[in-house]
Amino acid sequence: MNVEPDRGAGRVPAPRPATVPVPDRRRPATDAEVRALSSTTRLRILRLCLGNSLTNREIAERLDRNPASVLHHVRTLTEHGFLVAEPPRRGRRGAREIPYRATGLSWQLSMGRQAPRDLLLATFLEEVAAVGEQHLDSTRVGLHLGEDEIIEFRQRLQALLDEFARRRPTDRGARWSIYIGQHPEPGSAPPSGS
Numbered sequence: 001m002n003v004e005p006d007r008g009a010g011r012v013p014a015p016r017p018a019t020v021p022v023p024d025r026r027r028p029a030t031d032a033e034v035r036a037l038s039s040t041t042r043l044r045i046l047r048l049c050l051g052n053s054l055t056n057r058e059i060a061e062r063l064d065r066n067p068a069s070v071l072h073h074v075r076t077l078t079e080h081g082f083l084v085a086e087p088p089r090r091g092r093r094g095a096r097e098i099p100y101r102a103t104g105l106s107w108q109l110s111m112g113r114q115a116p117r118d119l120l121l122a123t124f125l126e127e128v129a130a131v132g133e134q135h136l137d138s139t140r141v142g143l144h145l146g147e148d149e150i151i152e153f154r155q156r157l158q159a160l161l162d163e164f165a166r167r168r169p170t171d172r173g174a175r176w177s178i179y180i181g182q183h184p185e186p187g188s189a190p191p192s193g194s
Contacts, residue, residue, distance in 0.1 A: 026107075026108055026109055026110040027108065027109060027110065028109070028110050028112060029109040029110060029111050029112070032080060033080055033109060034111060036076050036077060036079075036080040036082060037082070037106060037109075037111070038119060039073065039119075040119065040122050040123040040126050041063065041065070041069075041070075041073050042073050042076065042077055042082075043106075043119070043120070043123040044063060044123060044126065044127065045059055045063070045070070045073055045074065045077060045083070046077065046082055046083070046102045046106055047102075047127070047177060048062055048063070049083060049100050049101050049102040050101075050102040050104070050175075051102075051169035051175065052101070052169075053086050053099035053100060053101040054099060054100060055089075055091065055097040055098060055099050055100070056070055056071050056074055056097070056098070056100075057091065057097065058099075059074065059100075074100055077100075078100065080105075081103060081105050082102065082103060082105050082106055083100040083101065083102055083103065084100065084101055084103050085098050085099075085100055086098070086099045086100065086101055104165070107162075107165050120179065121179070121181065124177070124179035127177055142185065154182075157180070161178070161180075
């Protein structure tokens with residue numbers, strides 16, 4: 001684990017809002033899209049189908065879930081444009097199976113404050129539990145930033161994530177999942193509206 005020192009150690013923080021809005025170029029998600037994405041299982045399905053197509057049976061096996069319940073989630077994601085069905089193929093026993101691929105729509109949406117924030121954390125924790133904590137590479141840093149600096153930091157971080165999200169998958173590359181969480185330090189100003 002890589003831990004960097006708190007860059008603001010020894011300084012008294014100036015009072016400021018704990019949450020600073022960052023301009024978002026994504027379109028606002030509809031209520032139906034928010035509901036479709038408000039499930040750790042559905043978010044995990046999108047991650048599994050990003051860059052390679054999987055059938056309902058393959059998704060269920062990778063999630064260690066019942067294929068019937070997975071099919072409900074797959075249909076919901078397909079109905080709202082988050083997954084797309086590809087041409088059928090023959091399965092293990094010659095049965096016709098439909099593979100599904102993630103469209104990337106979820107990355108183009110702004111969920112705003114509609115979706116439960118801890119949903120992303122819960123999904124991340126499920127994925128870490130599935131792969132094993134020994135494979136988690138963590139970094140933590142404490143920053144002391146003014147309002148303009150935190151806006152710049154978030155914009156630059158988002159631009160970097162957008163750049164890599166737009167790249168075509170590398171055939172021989174390993175699949176990675178990235179989770180980023182930001183929070184005010186305990187004892188700092190409460191988030192606006194609290």
